[in-house]
Amino acid sequence: MLIKGNCHCGNIAFELEWEGDPVEIPARACDCSFCVKHGGVWTSNPSSRLAVAIRDTKLVSKYSFGTGTATFHICSRCGAVPLVTSEIANHLYAVVNVNVFENVDQSLLRHATATFEGEDIEARLTRRSRNWIAHVRIAEGGA
Numbered sequence: 001m002l003i004k005g006n007c008h009c010g011n012i013a014f015e016l017e018w019e020g021d022p023v024e025i026p027a028r029a030c031d032c033s034f035c036v037k038h039g040g041v042w043t044s045n046p047s048s049r050l051a052v053a054i055r056d057t058k059l060v061s062k063y064s065f066g067t068g069t070a071t072f073h074i075c076s077r078c079g080a081v082p083l084v085t086s087e088i089a090n091h092l093y094a095v096v097n098v099n100v101f102e103n104v105d106q107s108l109l110r111h112a113t114a115t116f117e118g119e120d121i122e123a124r125l126t127r128r129s130r131n132w133i134a135h136v137r138i139a140e141g142g143a
């Protein structure tokens, strides 16, 4: 299925090609200090493909903390956080926020909590390179 998502004002939009017709989509409420404050609930699928379109890059705030290995892409106009990226060995991985989905029936979302506290950097990057979306394209400008 083709999942469409965007921030509230539409500055950051994405299309996520999810193989087949999923009967459920994992939705992980992360308990890190950032996601608790923002209510971030993330999903990914290593075989899916993500195309991100950013209209005005000046209105995107990129934020990292802690290990500095993940970048939160925050729309500075409307405050939504549609995606997180992580560059591992020169390859860009991403997860997307199910709260910005536009065309997904809520009943498809399998909500769970996630704790990555105590994970060392190596384990963290290995997990991301295994589970995060591995095909990520970000187009800037236009529209």
Ligand SMILES: [Zn+2]
Residues within 6 Å of the ligand: 007, 008, 009, 010, 011, 012, 075, 076, 077, 078, 079, 080
């Ligand atoms: Zn926005």
